[in-house]
Amino acid sequence: EEAAPAKLPNVVILATGGTIAGTGASTTTTIGYTAAKVGVDKMIESVPELKKAANVRGEQVVQIASESMTNDVWLKLAKRVNELLAQKDVDGVVITHGTDTIEETAYFLDLTVKSKKPVVIVGSMRPSTAISADGPINLYNAVLLAGSKEAVGKGVLVTLNDQINAGRDVTKTNTSTADTFKTPELGFLGYMQDNKPHFYRLPVRKHTAETEFDVSKLDKLPQVDIVYGYANMNRVALDADVAAGAKGIVQAGVGDGSMAAQMLPAFREARQKGVIVVRSSRVGSGIVARNGEVNDDKEDFVVSDTLNAQKARILLMLAMTKTNDTKKIQQMFYTY
Numbered sequence: 001e002e003a004a005p006a007k008l009p010n011v012v013i014l015a016t017g018g019t020i021a022g023t024g025a026s027t028t029t030t031i032g033y034t035a036a037k038v039g040v041d042k043m044i045e046s047v048p049e050l051k052k053a054a055n056v057r058g059e060q061v062v063q064i065a066s067e068s069m070t071n072d073v074w075l076k077l078a079k080r081v082n083e084l085l086a087q088k089d090v091d092g093v094v095i096t097h098g099t100d101t102i103e104e105t106a107y108f109l110d111l112t113v114k115s116k117k118p119v120v121i122v123g124s125m126r127p128s129t130a131i132s133a134d135g136p137i138n139l140y141n142a143v144l145l146a147g148s149k150e151a152v153g154k155g156v157l158v159t160l161n162d163q164i165n166a167g168r169d170v171t172k173t174n175t176s177t178a179d180t181f182k183t184p185e186l187g188f189l190g191y192m193q194d195n196k197p198h199f200y201r202l203p204v205r206k207h208t209a210e211t212e213f214d215v216s217k218l219d220k221l222p223q224v225d226i227v228y229g230y231a232n233m234n235r236v237a238l239d240a241d242v243a244a245g246a247k248g249i250v251q252a253g254v255g256d257g258s259m260a261a262q263m264l265p266a267f268r269e270a271r272q273k274g275v276i277v278v279r280s281s282r283v284g285s286g287i288v289a290r291n292g293e294v295n296d297d298k299e300d301f302v303v304s305d306t307l308n309a310q311k312a313r314i315l316l317m318l319a320m321t322k323t324n325d326t327k328k329i330q331q332m333f334y335t336y
């Protein structure tokens with residue numbers, strides 16, 4: 001007599017679009033294809049191996065290329081993930097997503113999901129119709145990971161290219177290659193290999209069930225924009241954002257978030273109007289230290305610590321749903 005098969009976990013796949021759901025004109029089309037074409041049921045059907053990894057079912061949340069991701073979709077997604085994970089018969093959630101803003105959605109959910117159950121975000125760099133498409137293996141790995149005991153309590157995870165990255169720290173580093181997702185310097189958490197996750201390190205910042213953020217009753221987020229730093233920088237973009245009602249501004253500054261002499265008065269004016277100013281860096285790794293090249297105590301600015309500008313924007317939006325106190329906001333940047 002055959003042994004009874006092990007009980008499979010229940011994993012829900014929330015589809016949002018992207019290249020993983022993309023189709024091209026031919027098997028060699030890897031540029032100039034259409035993202036967000038294939039619906040979630042068809043995507044699941046096209047990877048029959050998923051049935052060996054979990055009991056899967058899909059929901060189409062939106063069908064977009066992720067450069068068009070919005071705060072509204074994030075709120076909808078976070079609420080749906082929380083509803084699903086509160087159910088006894090759901091063990092984990094996979095989100096299929098375009099790669100351009102995976103790192104942002106991953107951090108947003110890392111701060112707003114209220115569960116220890118696994119949440120795994122996955123995408124692909126080649127469309128579903130391409131030779132050696134990476135979507136099917138990435139999706140298979142994501143479902144295995146979301147159904148695994150090992151992923152419980154580790155925060156929102158991102159898997160592509162057989163690697164597992166932490167939602168807080170992962171970033172897209174190459175415009176087109178399949179190994180684009182990296183956690184610069186700090187390193188990824190582990191591998192997907194031989195049908196299971198292998199973890200070697202853990203994120204230490206607070207996430208998911210441990211955070212103070214609750215989006216369940218929110219239907220919008222405060223306007224926070226990013227101003228990019230460069231030589232010969234001028235204040236036009238900053239002033240336009242403030243005039244357009246930005247409540248917070250993140251500077252993706254040069255170096256360690258230093259501020260051009262001609263920009264300091266402009267940021268100071270923004271702060272005097274109540275805008276929260278966060279200094280981040282365009283460099284891609286490292287700490288933006290408080291009272292380094294700018295006297296943040298005197299200017300009443302906040303520093304992003306190691307968050308890149310797009311992730312600092314997310315934390316600032318969520319922080320401002322709780323407080324406008326820059327000391328408390330700064331503490332959040334050292335906590336999450």
Ligand SMILES: NC(=O)CC[C@H](N)C(=O)O
Nearest residue numbers: 018019065066098099100
């Ligand atoms: N590889 C991708 O997923 C990129 C496709 C598209 N720009 C998106 O982010 O959705």
